[in-house]
Amino acid sequence: MGNSHGASRRRYEHEQWEREQREYHQRMEHERWVEQERRKQEWEERMRMEAEQRAREEREERERQRMEMERYEEEMRRQTAENERRQREAEQRAQEEQQRQIAEEKIRQDNMRRQTEEMERQRREHEAQVEAEQRKRMEEEQRVMVEMARKEAAAREERERLQRKADEEAELQRIKHEEEQRKLEEESQARLAAQEAENKRILEEQQDAARREKEGLMQKRAELKQRYMSGIQPEVWPTEEERKKAEARLFNPKEEYFHCAIAGLAGSGKSSLINAFRGLRNGSTSPEVAPTGVTETTLEISVYPDLSPEPSRNRFVWYDVPGAGTIEIKGWQYFNSHGLFVFDLMIVVIDNRFSEQDLIILQHCERYKIPSVIVRSKANQNIRNIMKQELGWERSEDEQDEQYEQDERNYNEVYMEARNKLITKTRTSVEENLCQPQAGNLDTQKKVYIVSSDALVALVRNEPKKLQKENQLIHEPELLEAVYTMARRLGY
Numbered sequence: 001m002g003n004s005h006g007a008s009r010r011r012y013e014h015e016q017w018e019r020e021q022r023e024y025h026q027r028m029e030h031e032r033w034v035e036q037e038r039r040k041q042e043w044e045e046r047m048r049m050e051a052e053q054r055a056r057e058e059r060e061e062r063e064r065q066r067m068e069m070e071r072y073e074e075e076m077r078r079q080t081a082e083n084e085r086r087q088r089e090a091e092q093r094a095q096e097e098q099q100r101q102i103a104e105e106k107i108r109q110d111n112m113r114r115q116t117e118e119m120e121r122q123r124r125e126h127e128a129q130v131e132a133e134q135r136k137r138m139e140e141e142q143r144v145m146v147e148m149a150r151k152e153a154a155a156r157e158e159r160e161r162l163q164r165k166a167d168e169e170a171e172l173q174r175i176k177h178e179e180e181q182r183k184l185e186e187e188s189q190a191r192l193a194a195q196e197a198e199n200k201r202i203l204e205e206q207q208d209a210a211r212r213e214k215e216g217l218m219q220k221r222a223e224l225k226q227r228y229m230s231g232i233q234p235e236v237w238p239t240e241e242e243r244k245k246a247e248a249r250l251f252n253p254k255e256e257y258f259h260c261a262i263a264g265l266a267g268s269g270k271s272s273l274i275n276a277f278r279g280l281r282n283g284s285t286s287p288e289v290a291p292t293g294v295t296e297t298t299l300e301i302s303v304y305p306d307l308s309p310e311p312s313r314n315r316f317v318w319y320d321v322p323g324a325g326t327i328e329i330k331g332w333q334y335f336n337s338h339g340l341f342v343f344d345l346m347i348v349v350i351d352n353r354f355s356e357q358d359l360i361i362l363q364h365c366e367r368y369k370i371p372s373v374i375v376r377s378k379a380n381q382n383i384r385n386i387m388k389q390e391l392g393w394e395r396s397e398d399e400q401d402e403q404y405e406q407d408e409r410n411y412n413e414v415y416m417e418a419r420n421k422l423i424t425k426t427r428t429s430v431e432e433n434l435c436q437p438q439a440g441n442l443d444t445q446k447k448v449y450i451v452s453s454d455a456l457v458a459l460v461r462n463e464p465k466k467l468q469k470e471n472q473l474i475h476e477p478e479l480l481e482a483v484y485t486m487a488r489r490l491g492y
Helices: 002-143 149-229 240-247 270-277 331-337 356-367 379-389 404-434 453-460 476-489
Strands: 258-264 302-305 316-320 345-350 372-376 448-450
Touching: 002 149, 258 270, 258 356, 270 316, 270 345, 270 453, 331 356, 345 356, 345 476, 356 372, 356 404, 372 476, 379 404, 379 453, 404 448, 448 476, 453 476
Parallel strands: 258 316, 258 345, 345 372, 372 448
Antiparallel strands: 302 316
């Protein structure tokens, strides 16, 4: 019986242990479920907040676009109102001029009328004087009629003669006055008609010019609206706040340094060119070396002061600008969005082709009166490609045989031919792009500097042994001289 009681106790303890284990597992499952629910709620809350943030940003972007469109339409309305005001002023001036001429013509007619009245008065006075003289003579004749009886016939004839003469003179005066009056009226009418025709012609020309100007403005407005709706940004100038923000990124004190930006398409060799200007080779262990790569390695403007002790270089600050044309950097936003309008010099780096983005950068430099230089980098690589692909040169530089000297001469000839081909193709490509209508007023003969970063480093560091062949130098000395000359012109 004791064994039965012990077995019952063990079963009871085992069942109790199983119940505790089930409760423990249930509690753990419940806690895991609660934790999962909490994490799920946190995730949903984070997703909701991110969605609200995106929605808020989209609303702000739409509001900004709407405000820009309203400012643009307001500017168009202001220009239209200004043109209408000018047209009204032109019409008013024409009307005032016509009224002034009519008033002057009326004054001339009044003067002519007064002259006519004066001549009529003189004629009447003359006739009155003649009549008075006649009366006087008649009275004299009556007083001396007795004494002058024998002279009566002669006096009568004299009176008749004088009367005829007076009548003839009066008639001639009247005919002359009427002729002059008719001529004056004809001349006045002719001048008035000519002036009215001239005023009408001027008014029609002004109205036609105003109409053409209005049509041009409407067409320009439609073009600008179409460009805006197509995603092409209108020409804008930076605000004072944007300019101050861009200047704040310059190396301080900014007045004491020559700030030179290196810009161009992504992967065109901008960072390598900055290293070369500062006498540093790519891959150097120096912490001052700008990072380089086939893909775009620069996402923000990087600042590299020239640490050279030479006075001609230690006031230079080089800026590695993010490449244009990438997903992060749109072409038409490239110049203003990076504040490139504050630099003293802009070096546009091209690789295999002269692109639309390069043209946009040069146009902005022209707008902001910033000196600019076009540089084609990777010269040695491009020359080797031309030697191999176009001229069929396959010899390795390590090749050693009895024909080495002859091969060396052939190599130099092929190298020079490929070098000249590269210079000609580059200049032709740049000139063709600068001659396009969208290039505007850019100089079609703008100099293009073709350089190799390795040769430029050796030249800056004054290492003639690194320049194994003289023909390795292309435009590197000219480029350095051009940059230093621009700096000296600005007082650096």
